[in-house]
Amino acid sequence: MSVFDGVDWEARPTGRYRGLHSVPGGPGLSLAYLTLCLTGIAVYPYLSDAQRMVDYLVLSFATVPAVVVGLIRTPADSRKAMWFLLAALVSFNAGNVAWYWYVFAMGLPSGDGTIAAIFAALAQVFMFSGAITIVARRGRDDVGGLIDSTIVAMAVGGVIWSFLLLPHLREVAAAQVSQIATCVTVFMLTGIFGCLTRLLLTAREFISALWFLVAAMGFSLAGVTTVALVVVPGSASRPAYTDMIYLAGYTAVGLCGLARSVVRLLQPGPAPKDDLSKGRLVFLGLALCAMPAVGAASELSGRDVDTALLAVSTAAVTPLVMLRIWGVWSERMRVLRYQASFDPVTNLPNRHEFANRLDAALAGGRPVVVLFCDLDGFKAVNDRYGHTGGDQLLIQVAERLARCVRPGDTVSRFGGDEFVVLCVDMERYDATELCLRIETAFREPFAVDGEPVVIGASIGMVCNDRTENGEQLIQRADAAMYTAKQERQQVPGVRTSVA
Numbered sequence: 001m002s003v004f005d006g007v008d009w010e011a012r013p014t015g016r017y018r019g020l021h022s023v024p025g026g027p028g029l030s031l032a033y034l035t036l037c038l039t040g041i042a043v044y045p046y047l048s049d050a051q052r053m054v055d056y057l058v059l060s061f062a063t064v065p066a067v068v069v070g071l072i073r074t075p076a077d078s079r080k081a082m083w084f085l086l087a088a089l090v091s092f093n094a095g096n097v098a099w100y101w102y103v104f105a106m107g108l109p110s111g112d113g114t115i116a117a118i119f120a121a122l123a124q125v126f127m128f129s130g131a132i133t134i135v136a137r138r139g140r141d142d143v144g145g146l147i148d149s150t151i152v153a154m155a156v157g158g159v160i161w162s163f164l165l166l167p168h169l170r171e172v173a174a175a176q177v178s179q180i181a182t183c184v185t186v187f188m189l190t191g192i193f194g195c196l197t198r199l200l201l202t203a204r205e206f207i208s209a210l211w212f213l214v215a216a217m218g219f220s221l222a223g224v225t226t227v228a229l230v231v232v233p234g235s236a237s238r239p240a241y242t243d244m245i246y247l248a249g250y251t252a253v254g255l256c257g258l259a260r261s262v263v264r265l266l267q268p269g270p271a272p273k274d275d276l277s278k279g280r281l282v283f284l285g286l287a288l289c290a291m292p293a294v295g296a297a298s299e300l301s302g303r304d305v306d307t308a309l310l311a312v313s314t315a316a317v318t319p320l321v322m323l324r325i326w327g328v329w330s331e332r333m334r335v336l337r338y339q340a341s342f343d344p345v346t347n348l349p350n351r352h353e354f355a356n357r358l359d360a361a362l363a364g365g366r367p368v369v370v371l372f373c374d375l376d377g378f379k380a381v382n383d384r385y386g387h388t389g390g391d392q393l394l395i396q397v398a399e400r401l402a403r404c405v406r407p408g409d410t411v412s413r414f415g416g417d418e419f420v421v422l423c424v425d426m427e428r429y430d431a432t433e434l435c436l437r438i439e440t441a442f443r444e445p446f447a448v449d450g451e452p453v454v455i456g457a458s459i460g461m462v463c464n465d466r467t468e469n470g471e472q473l474i475q476r477a478d479a480a481m482y483t484a485k486q487e488r489q490q491v492p493g494v495r496t497s498v499a
Contacts, residue, residue: 030258033066037251044247052243053100059247060096063089063254070209070257078266080135084130085253087106088123092250095119098209102468113138121354128188131217134265135195141271142202144327151321154193157187165228171234182228190220201269209265212256219249235408249255343393343413345396354420358470361424368464369431371421372477373401373438376488380450393455395426400441404434420474428463431498435459439494455490457484 040059067089071082098116102108109348139146161183169179196214203210223245231238256262270348341353349357361368375397382390394417401411403418410422423431438459460480464473476499484497 015352029069030255033254033258034251035246036062037254041247041251042242044244050104051479053104053242056243057093057096057100060089060093060250061396062255063250064093067256067257073260074263074266078137081130081133081266082262084126084133085257088130090252091119091123091126091204114286115199119359124185124188127220128192131192131196131213132214135192135199137266138269139195139199139202140268142198142269145198145202147327149194149198149324150191153190154187154191156194157190160190160225161186165225167231182224185219185224189217189224192478193217193221193261199269205264207261209256209259209262212252212259213265216252216256217248219252220244223249240433258475292409319348345394346413348402349410349412350400351412351414352386354410354414354422355409355470355474358422358473361422362470362473366424368456368473369423369426369428369434369461370432371423371435371438371475372414372460372462372474372481373417373419373421374458374481375417376458376485378455380423381453381455382449385448392448393446393453396446401438404437404441416498420477431461431463435461435496439496442494456488457494458482458488459494459496460484461496 037059040055044052044055062084067082069085071086095116095118098114098119102114102116108114135146137402165182165186166179168341169182174182193214196210196217200210200214200310223242226242226245227238230242256265275319281436314437341350342348343350358368358370378393381393385392394413397419398411398413401421405411405421405423406425406426409426412422414420421434423434426434438457441459442455445454448451460483462473462477462479462480480497481497484495487495487497
């Protein structure tokens with residue numbers, strides 16, 4: 001089923017901009033856009049400088065309407081990421097126009113250090129914001145995996161920076177500001193690339209828009225790295241293939257916007273299993289020493305060590321690792337606490353949790369009513385349909401009892417076919433009404449393996465009208481329940497005995 005099948009396109013706004021609200025087209029638009037971009041990239045090396053400028057601007061500007069298409073297709077509550085991507089493309093294009101203006105119109109050797117650089121930096125911020133918004137939205141149920149991906153990506157970024165970029169930038173005497181900007185960009189790109197790759201590996205379905213976005217970040221990382229290695233700082237001269245890499249990144253962003261799957265890209269993704277296994281602990285331990293190992297390798301190979309980066313990256317990775325361990329540990333403890341307090345079949349509070357809630361109510365001096373309910377005929381159902389059928393019956397009984405009580409009351413499975421209800425701040429008259437609702441709920445047959453099953457119940461009701469603890473109150477309710485059970489031959493269905 002297509003994600004657009006549930007949209008009433010005819011009911012969408014009409015008028016001057018009606019065309020923007022039409023049914024999204026098929027792959028024809030994407031194919032035409034891809035053909036345009038591939039042609040422009042293929043002929044780029046053979047063009048003159050002025051022709052290259054036109055070609056570059058045409059392909060970079062073409063991404064804007066492509067992302068606008070994706071923005072229109074996206075539901076209104078999911079458009080933040082697309083707005084960020086659109087703002088990034090507008091800023092990139094403004095920077096490109098300014099750069100070419102300074103070089104071709106004003107005759108400067110390069111557009112670096114001008115307003116073009118400001119537009120480029122602003123565009124990077126918008127692009128990162130859009131990617132982070134997508135990661136946060138789609139990967140909100142996989143925070144642990146995203147942290148792991150970020151840690152790995154930071155280690156990869158450290159290797160790229162320490163062994164490739166930093167030695168070269170120092171060799172060509174690049175300005176300190178340029179070195180810092182390149183370092184920050186590389187680490188941000190590797191981090192986003194790692195997170196998007198994680199989303200790709202855990203998607204459980206093919207989402208072309210996600211593949212295009214990963215490709216765009218990959219081309220951007222390759223472009224930044226290549227330009228830093230081959231372009232002389234302050235020079236407008238650069239090999240054609242560096243611009244071709246950036247144009248490939250623009251193309252991937254445009255294809256992401258045109259892909260119909262961009263709607264699924266902005267939906268929450270699956271929640272992979274997350275556990276603090278031995279392998280995970282080993283991985284986190286290695287992550288802690290990754291950056292110091294990179295620094296040591298640089299020192300042993302005779303390269304300059306970026307001590308500031310080493311200190312900052314180690315300080316950044318350490319809290320991420322600790323946060324990761326704490327997150328997995330807290331989730332494990334939450335599961336253990338739940339398993340210790342709730343019945344695995346009905347998901348109701350178990351005997352221990354019920355006793356805690358009852359004791360807390362009594363300690364607060366609040367009037368309580370306890371109903372002890374034992375099913376009649378459960379053993380016969382269990383013998384005929386097996387434990388699976390018995391569990392089906394218990395689940396349905398739990399659901400009906402939960403619908404009978406008030407919000408804040410507790411329905412607990414005490415064990416076997418015994419259920420206990422705790423009602424706080426309830427008068428005896430209201431408790432009688434509750435018993436009548438339970439009797440009515442049991443009149444309708446239960447469905448076990450597709451067959452109707454009728455069972456009864458014996459209920460013992462007790463109010464804390466004397467000084468006693470929770471255990472004594474439960475014992476009185478249990479005794480009243482047995483009194484009601486003795487009458488089941490004369491009174492079928494649901495019977496109630498008041499202690």
